[in-house]
Amino acid sequence: MQYQLVAHMAAGLEALVARELQALGYKTRNENGKVFFEGDETAIAKANVWLRTADRVKIVLGQFKVTTFDELFEGVKALPWDHYLPMDAAFPVAGRSIRSILHSEPDVQAITKKAIVNKLSEVYHRRGRLPETGATYPLEVSILKDVATLTIDTTGSSLFKRGYRVAKGDAPLKENFAAALVMLTNWHPDMPFVDPTTGSGTLPIEAALIGHNIAPGMLRHFAFEDFRFMDPKVLQAVKDEAMDQADWDIKLDIQGYDINQEMITIAQENAKQAGLLNDITFKQLAAKDFKTDKPRGVIVANPPYGKRLGELDAARKLYREMGQTYAALPGWSKYILTADLGFEKVYGSKATKRRKLYNGALRTDYYQYWAQRTPRK
Template identity: 80%
Template sequence: MQHQLMATMAAGLEALTARELQHLGFDTTTENGKVYFQGDDTAIATANVWLRTADRIKIVIGQFKATTFDELFEGVKALPWDQYLPLDAAFPVAGRSVRSTLHAEPDVQAITKKAIVNKLAEVYHRRGRLPETGHTYPLEVSILKDVATLTIDTTGPSLFKRGYRIAKGEAPLKENFAAALVMLTNWRPELPFLDPTCGSGTIPIEAALIGLNIAPGLQRHFAFEDFAFIDQAVLQQVKDAAMDAADFDRELDITGCDINQEMIEVARLNAKQAGLLHSITFKQVAVKDNRPTAPRGVIVANPPYGKRMGELDAARKLYREMGQVYSQLPGWSKYILTADLGFEKSYGTKATKRRKLYNGNLQTDLFQYWGKRG
């Protein structure tokens, strides 16, 4: 069966996710926070296993305009729910409404649930409530500018949950956001890679996964594994193909550093869990003492932003140290993420380019300094 599919992601990462899907062979259409594509059961498995920057893969059951609850009810009921939900399916309905006439989200959820129950009761010749004792099919009704979109989530826990992070620091980056930071650079696996403020090691680990071409979803489970309408053999086939595509023997020069030895131990623990400890070197060293000797390479840093009371001065002192050290590395490209708009003044040099990104709900900028060629 062919499906209309939708990948969701953080704002600002749409182009990266679209590029990933196109690399996997899909034609895409992009909207804010969404990339649409089409495919069969194998496409669902492939997108979930391979996408590094997305949050979820959803099946779009239908879209229609709804400005009244009657329109919502009839529109939902008209959709082919019996092709997706067996008689005993448990189907919790999440709901959200943005800039729409039907703005009461609890009512939107309740009407949607009632319409689906009515449709299935008619199809399966049942009276009263459905059992909902079987596997879970997470549904969502989303209304944006009076257009309702009904979806089934095939992912389950968000794709950023790779499964390797068993320990973390104070404000860890989500794994898919860390992967996006790496993918926004000009790094190639043959170049040295350095994260000078690595914390729990997420950025170096994601760089190693990319460098070795290891699919990020290789070790995890997905909601669609329990869906009756999906061929359960496809996930193992996709994972087997992903294992064949990985280059486990490639040698990488990836280093993660932090001034805090406890965080270095946390990073090593996570890298070991990911099976990548052999590909990453972790060292306790301060930024001001960390001077790479290779003529070229890429630095990706997510230093403290100084958002808490009294921490801004310390953060800007670190930025000054970065500027002083990295000015001596003309062949290295530097990508530094921070929410401090005064970063360039502290760093001492205007960025080649700035890119707005959202780290969770926090607006940040990726300050990019491209290395000189030759």
């Protein structure tokens, strides 16, 4: 069966997710925070297992215009819910409404739930309440500019939860956002990769997953595994194929440094959980003390932003030290994420390119300093 599917992601990452889906063989259409594509059960499994930068993958059941609750009820009831939900299905309904006449989200949610119950009760000849004792099918009704979209979430816990992070620091990067930061650079697996403020090690671990072509969803479970209409053999086949595509032989040069030894220990534990401890060198080192005789490489940093009271001076001291240290590395590209709009002045030079990204709800800028061109060996 062919499904209309949609991948959700943080604003600004649509092109990355579209590129990932296209690499899997699917045609895409982008909207703000969404990438639409079509596919069968294998597409659902592949997207969940392989997408590095998306948050979740949903099945689009229907879209229609609504301006009254009667229209919402009838539109929802007309959808083929019995094709997806068995009689004992648990189906929590989340509701959202943006710039629409039907602006009360609790009412939108309640009407949608009532319409689905009504439809399933008729189909299954069921009197009274449905049991909802079976597998969970997370549903959402989203109304944007008076157009309702009904979806089933196939992912469950967000795709950023890879399953390897057993410990973290104060403000860890989400795994999918870290993967996006790596994929927005000019890094290739044959180049050195350095994270000077590694924290819990997420950036180096995601770089290693990319370097080895390891599917990020290999270690985790998904909501669709319990869906009645999904053949359980599909996911296993996709994971087996992904295992065959991994390149375990490539030698990676990936370093993660942090001034805090406790964070280095945490990073090592996470890398061990991911099966990548031997691919990454973690070491206690201040950013200002980094030295290398390698002529080229890539530095990706997510240093403290100095957003908390009294921390801005310390953050800017670090930016200044980075600028002075990295000035001696003209053959290296540097990519630094921060919410401090005064970063370039403190760092000491203007970025080659600056990209706006959202780290959660926080507006940040990705400052890119491209390396001077040198011949590649």
